[in-house]
Amino acid sequence: MTSMASCRWCGSPHGEAVLDLGLQPACDDFPLPDDPPAPVHPLRLWACDGCGLVQLPDRSPVPQEPRAVEPAALTAHARDSVGWALERGLLVPGTSAREFGSPHGGSWVHLLDTAGLDVRDDDRAGPVDAVIDVFGLMHEEDQRAGLRRRADALTPHGVLVLVFPPLETVVEHGQWNAVRHGHHAYPSTAVAARQLAECGLTVVASVLHPLYGGTRLLAARRDGALPPDAAPVSLPDDVPRAALTVLAESVSAGVTALRTHLQQAAAAGRRVIGYGAASRAVPLLVAAGIGPDLLPAVADASPAKQGRVIPGVGMPVIGPAELVATRPDEVLLFLPDLLDEVRSGLPEVERSGARWLSVEALLPARTG
Ligand SMILES: [Zn+2]
Structure with a gap:
């Protein structure tokens, strides 16, 4: 049974499927070469008519243990x-x-500790002055219960810091391959602010960081803890439903562009190797039906991923040294944020005449 039961925030059964990526494996589950094929599950986005939350309507496998090396x-x-x-x-x-x-790293605990905050690590510690959530909430199947748990962990004058990839960034940059199993909700900044308000919290500060094309930080406090003259924080408008239609249309354009690029490279005898066996590479490769014939391997710095294969498509994950040894003509980078890091870390690639190409350069740049 894969049909929508109810919204993960407001419980409404009314909404619209806005994007369909077909049957996809859990993108964090990198099998060994001899393992049976990874199980696949529907990967779709659904927009709730009641509260506007864009979400995965289907049951979605939870992420496996993290294997990634944390990017700089x-x-x-x-x-x-x-x-x-x-x-x-x-x-x-x-x-x-x-x-x-988040199960994917990015923890602030060490930095908070260094800054002199008293970091506690579970419920038994009681309410705290600052609750930090960095890419954590999206992993909660029940979004309302998840946000409530965070709000309930605050002292009366505490601050909740919520960091997430806002839907407006996904839409603006056509990042449909950011949609993945285990990430159950894709709120816009406007939707997140409304959800906070329903939990009795008001946004008191906000900033957009360039990570992943635009990562949102919202800081919120209990309504009763605000000074009476507190000025409202200016936030972007919600994402119109039409922009989601454009995002869905960019999927077929994107997978066609990727396939065409790799087919042309193969026809010209150019060896292309991928870099970044990241979870966001998986939906793209699966939706495009790219196999080892068109992309013989994907390199990754994480030793835990090396020797495994990309789920659903089966190309082997190799280490950076092996990448250099294959003498590629082109390295297709699945994580644009890594470009500076990999160029300086692997100068041999360009020295031997190969070029780095960010996969975003192949996908439609903007959708709306
Ligand atoms: Zn809803």
Whole structure:
């Protein structure tokens, strides 16, 4: 049974399927070469008519254990964001904090600790002055219960810091391959602010960081803790439904562009190797039906992924040294944020005449 039961936020059964990526494996589950094929599940986006939340309507496999090496861009985002929140007095040394983490890394705990906050790590520690959620909430199947749990962990004057990839960024950059199993909800900034309001929290500060094309930070406090003259924070408008239609249309254009590029390279005898066996590469490769014939391997810095295969499409994951040894003509980068890091880390690639190509350069740049 794959039909929509009810909205993960408001419970409404009324809404519209806005994007369909077909049957997809769990993108964090990298099998060994001899493992049976990874099970596949419908991967669709559904927009709720009741509250506007865009979400996965189907049961979705939960992420496996993290295998990724944390990209420098994610570390920089954490450093920038903690610095920003300290400067504005949202995070205060000597006060208590708790992180609701993501299974994909990006933790702020070390930075909070270094800044002098008293980091506690579970419910038994009681309410805290700052609740930090960095890409965590999207993993909650019941979105309302998930946000409530975070709000309930706050002291009366506490601050909730919520970091997520807002829907407006996904739409603006045509990032349909950010849609994946285990990420159950894709709120716009406007929807997230409404959800916070329903939990009795008001946004008191917001910033957009360049990570992943635009990562949103919202800081919110209990309505009763605001000064009476607090000015409202300016936030972007909600994403219109029509923009989601354009996003869906960009899927077929994107997979066609990727296939055509790799077919032309193969016909010209150019060896293309992928880089970044990241979860966001999986929906793209599966939807495009790209196999080892068109992309013989994908390199990744994570030793835990090397020797495994990309789920659903079966190309092997190799290490960076093996990538250099294959003497590719082109390295197709599935994580544009890694470009500076891999260029400086693997100068041999360009020295031997190959070029780095970000996969985003092949996909329709903007959808709306
Ligand atoms: Zn809803």
